[in-house]
Amino acid sequence: MRGALNGSSNCLKIGIAWWEPMINAHRHQGVTIATGSMKPVFDMIAGKLGMCQEYVLPPNGFYGIIQEDGSWDGMMGQLTRREVDLVTMLTLGANRAQYVDFSEVMFMDDQTIIYTRPQLKSDLAGFTRPFTGHVSLIQVFSSGVFNLDVHLSSPLRVVCGVWLLMALILSTVYRSNLKAMLIAPIYRLPFNNVRELAESSILRGVSGGTMAHRSIEEAPADSVLGSLREHWTVHNDIPRGIRDLRAGRLAIIGSSLALKNIIHNTFSQPAPASTSKYLVRTRKKNTRILSLCSSQTRTCPYYLMDEPFLAATIVGLGFPKNSTLKPLVDNVIRQLKEFGIIDYLRFQSLTGYDICLTDQGYHNILRPLNLADFYGTFCVYAAGLVLTAAVFLLEVLHRLFRHSA
Structure with a gap:
């Protein structure tokens, strides 16, 4: 192994790439500073090994893609060239495993898609929604068919009475359902699985070199996953991607943890003073969180697909092949997992997403009726x-x- 165990340095050189909220880095006065919920893990690893840390950003800032000559760029290139001792938060893949060694499994992740929720708008035909067409015709027929000035026998009067009673029940149920649908309308998501997204014209964005990027790129063209390549863009400009997502121009494909962090950050941002406040239903398990931010406006403008398109992906640290540092770090990771420290750090920064998931975004808003609803x-x-x-x-x-x- 290079570095401290070879006596050339007492610092671990750690390759790092963007993966909010787990790990991130920025340059300050020529020094790379790491941040994120998993930063304490690397502090504890270095502390257990008695070493300092030195974070190294890859030249292009992302994980890396294998080139035509068989070499890697990005963070994977740092590993294969042994420029770093280990790299942070790497998803296990068959092509990566041929070139680097992976640590003990830190946690499981999945790949999913985030998009902007549809906006609730007044529906001009909303009064037709409570019943199907057949039931609506029966309601109209029952309300007017017996309003005739004719003499009826006793049996027919009984039938008419029962019929009019049914009409009264239908009218009462109609009014109740109509009011409920106007106040809390049901909205249809643009897509909720990969097939629906593939059949739409929505632009799909993915970061280069990630597990999602490779899975879509390597999928057969006639498969559902491969069809996502028809309308997609690949780049690593994360701020631009989030701006496009906010404007509804882009559906982002990636790690569920990273996408949940987008929802969390949006929910946690203070809204402009002119924005009207939303009333969030207080639940016992969310009382503490809501009490900390009840003076700010909270919104959940995004949603994730119900089912991920790549489930149970393994996340760990990456090492150069046959690194003698790997068994030492694996031992530290096992201890942190046994005490639940890694899981605690992983989820502590996603409280905003938990609230959005609990109340499903628009269901936590008390929506008053307006004139357009009628x-x-x-x-x-x-x-x-x-x-x-x-x-x-x-x-x-x-x-x-x-x-x-």
Whole structure:
């Protein structure tokens, strides 16, 4: 092994690439400074080994792609060239395992997709939603068919009474359902699985060199996963990708932890003073969190697919082949896992996502009715008034014609 165990240095050289909220780095006065919820893990590893730490950013800032000549760029290139002792937070893959050694499994992750939630808008045809077309026809028929001036026998009166009672029940249920749907409308997501996304024209974005990038790039063209390449963009400009996501121009494919962090950060950001406050339902397990930020506006504008398209991916640290440092670090990782420290660090920075997941975004908003919600009903009333006036006018003209005749 190079570095401290070879006597050339007493510091671990650690390659690092962006993976919020787990690990990130920035340059300050010529020194690379690491941040993120997993930073304490590397502090404890270095402390156990009695070494200092030196973080090294890859030249292109990302994980790395294998080149035509068989070499790697990015963080994987640092490992294969033995420029670093280990690298942070690497997802295990068959192609990577041929070139580097992986540590003890730190945790399991999955690959999923994030996109902007649809905006709730007033529905002009909302008054037709509570019942299906057949039930609506029965309701209309039952409300008006027996409003006739005819003499009915006793059995028919019983039938009419039962029928009108059913009409009353249907009308009452209709009003209740209509009010509920207007206040808390059901909205349809643009997509909720990979096939629906592939059939849409939504642009898909993925960071180069990641597990999601390789999986889509290597998938057959006629497969569902391969069809995502028809409308996709590959780049590592994370701020630009998040801006495009916020504007609804891009669906981001990647690690669920990184995407959950986007939801958490959006939820935790203070809103402008002019923004109206949302009322979040207080639940016992969220009372402490909500009490800390009740004076700020909280929104959940994004959603994740219900099912990941790549589940149970293994995350660990990467080492150069046959590194003598690996068994020492594995021992530290096992101890941290046994005490639950890694899981605690992994989830402590995602409280905002937990609240969004609990209340499902729009379901935590008390939405008052506005005038636009009744436009459809107003149109029906207006049409009824016009029709009634037309019938009345025809009756008047008919009577005048009879008198004149």
